Amino acid sequence: MKYCFGVDIGGTTVKLGVFEEEGKNIDKWEIPTYTENEGARILPDIAASIKAKMEERGIAKDDVIGVGVGVPAPVTAEGVVNGTANLGWKYKEVKKEMEELTGLSAVIGNDANVAALGEMWQGGGKGQKNMVMITLGTGVGSGFIVNGKLIVGEHGAGGEGGHVTVDYDETDCCGCGNKGCLEQYASATGIVRLAKKKLAVTDKATVLNAETVTAKDVWDAVKAGDEVAIEVAEQFGKYLGSGLAIMAAVADPAIFVIGGGVSKAGEVLLSYVEKNYRERAFFAHKNAEFALAALGNDAGIIGAAKLALDNQ
């Protein structure tokens, strides 16, 4: 039996998993992420944890195909990171260091891209080769897969779907410094922003409270038939549908997989997005499917394992 490791590095914990070659996860665990001293301990801690697990399970080095690692930052095709927001790393040759520390073959990818690979392998996009995954959380992340391979890009910054412009009249700034990015409307914070703007001008009765409204409140109210919440969902759907139509113009996916905290609203969310997508998409792209992400927090380790397997 051959094995591989999937590693998903986050700002507070690192998730790890051992997988059998055909994809079965046989063990998973977490270790803390220590970001002090420019995150110097992170990779050595991961390597030690992998070695300990190999010993515990009696896995020989020759039986390990490799280690896949997802990192919350752009990662070049060579496995190099040029800085991270949450790990303390500046320029770091992650692949090289990981291979030296473990003696195993390593492949490094951006965490959103790696999660997309996971969802295509075992989740919402199972069986597909051309997929766009959108993660609606605090921000909007995305991963593009064409013909089974991730779009990594020249600077490791391919698949930044949260930063396609969907409103050229926007006056507020996105976190990235531009104006009108999809992230300003389709993230959890974006939905709250849309709701607050709507609540400031509407006269209609609503359960939403402008002081405390959350993205979850909006979707709960949509499900309860709240008219104001439904107007916010329409706006959200228009923006996300337009953004996905743009992405399809480039990537022509078979399926969009939607994940992240906001996607817990479920099928109702898809209905607003799909309707608007089909109105705006180029004719050849109108029939793309839509699905919710299925792997939750495990998408990262599963995708990282796939990254290692694909690299054989």
Added chain:
Amino acid sequence: MKYCFGVDIGGTTVKLGVFEEEGKNIDKWEIPTYTENEGARILPDIAASIKAKMEERGIAKDDVIGVGVGVPAPVTAEGVVNGTANLGWKYKEVKKEMEELTGLSAVIGNDANVAALGEMWQGGGKGQKNMVMITLGTGVGSGFIVNGKLIVGEHGAGGEGGHVTVDYDETDCCGCGNKGCLEQYASATGIVRLAKKKLAVTDKATVLNAETVTAKDVWDAVKAGDEVAIEVAEQFGKYLGSGLAIMAAVADPAIFVIGGGVSKAGEVLLSYVEKNYRERAFFAHKNAEFALAALGNDAGIIGAAKLALDNQ
């Protein structure tokens, strides 16, 4: 010596070329495209022309690596076309038919994508692996290359960069049926449209004539310092710069290569696009390079030859 053939099918002529393995073109010629009877003659004519050329030059079948073919329509990864605007073809298994007719290995691609591959191999994007090519002609075509491979897409309709939305307030329809597509502003006809709109409302003196204005007139006037033409060029640059920023958010290219009839305006055109691109692009993508296409009408056969070589 090993050889390959590059074929570029157009609505009136088919261009063909023989290439040595390392890329040198040793012969090129054209045959007419007969579109009658749903284009039934097109592939047999091409096959006969290739066989005649092999006989003429004494090239043995075993010395031919393959035939690459560019088609003016979406082409699936399996080499299937589901209809064409200009060739008469409906559903057609182009790869299969081509291989049966020639006895040679064949690879089929969309013509704009294939031209992009040619420009990356021997033209404006030489030496790059991540490139977006935009062709500004009657419409706006594009081809996306990531890590050396074309984005083909699920329906063979990847890289439709002319149909990303860059103006959500547009009231006129694009040829595709949507409103606000890049093609409505950055194609030759789009530039004429922008110029006519501007001429209808401006009081400024200008050499441009609203009845007869062409895209070339606009760029010639820009070079001569015509104030109204410069305003049109600014609009063009804003739209194309915005469109390319969107494309970069997905594909993160090292370089944009701009070709097609409109690009004959030269470096002055790039200046308007670059300035606006750098204002709108996501920070990780701002430093992408810009170049003019270098291969002209030969990009198709050169890219088709490369397609055949990459398929070995």
